Amino acid sequence: MKDIDEIRNRLKNKNKKNSNKSYSIKNLKSSKFLKPFLYKFLITLVLVLAVLVVTKTNDKYKAIIKQNVYDKNFSFATINNLYTKYLGSVLPFKDLKLFKDETQTTFDEKLKYSEANKYLDGVKLTVEKNYLVPIQESGMVVFQGEKEGYGNIVIIQQINGVDLWYGNLQNINVELYDYVEKGKLLGEAKGTNLYLVYQKDGEYVDYKEYIKEN
Numbered sequence: 001m002k003d004i005d006e007i008r009n010r011l012k013n014k015n016k017k018n019s020n021k022s023y024s025i026k027n028l029k030s031s032k033f034l035k036p037f038l039y040k041f042l043i044t045l046v047l048v049l050a051v052l053v054v055t056k057t058n059d060k061y062k063a064i065i066k067q068n069v070y071d072k073n074f075s076f077a078t079i080n081n082l083y084t085k086y087l088g089s090v091l092p093f094k095d096l097k098l099f100k101d102e103t104q105t106t107f108d109e110k111l112k113y114s115e116a117n118k119y120l121d122g123v124k125l126t127v128e129k130n131y132l133v134p135i136q137e138s139g140m141v142v143f144q145g146e147k148e149g150y151g152n153i154v155i156i157q158q159i160n161g162v163d164l165w166y167g168n169l170q171n172i173n174v175e176l177y178d179y180v181e182k183g184k185l186l187g188e189a190k191g192t193n194l195y196l197v198y199q200k201d202g203e204y205v206d207y208k209e210y211i212k213e214n
Helices: 002-016 030-057 059-071 076-087
Strands: 115-119 122-126 132-134 139-147 151-158 162-167 185-189 193-200
Touching: 002 132, 002 185, 139 162
Parallel strands: none
Antiparallel strands: 115 122, 122 193, 132 185, 139 151, 151 162, 162 193
């Protein structure tokens, strides 16, 4: 219980501070990060140019890319996961752990609730007051803001192809386009209610099969 209280205090303190932290240039040794960063940048640039050339010169491939990227629910989380696996973090300094978050190091939890009831397009979970919300599945944060009926929400595009909305949050511990890991701290539920909505291929899906494992 003491550990949870400590994590909650860290989370609140983190959200009180301005997010634009400064890091000493002394901690950045160019020989350690510049070459890997340029290497990743060149690979990404080559891939982007290759896609642009193909779509410009070949209508068949252009139609395929349009169908899979624009017409379907494109999985940015899966692409990011593959990129990170083989090339490391998209951020050049993240691999050097300059952005290490202490709240992530000791928090590794599963979803806990006392009651689950249908709510709008998803489910309303009854949780402890100011419950620390764990991330159910790894993925990428694709939305953060207000939605009617759900309050302050975070949407994570999970690597399993499901978009999960977390609603009624405060003291959020992630930022837009972060790649987040399963079990880590998302934020704090406001009061005793946590809203979850599961969406796959643009359709809302039954929440029961996703929360029963927890």
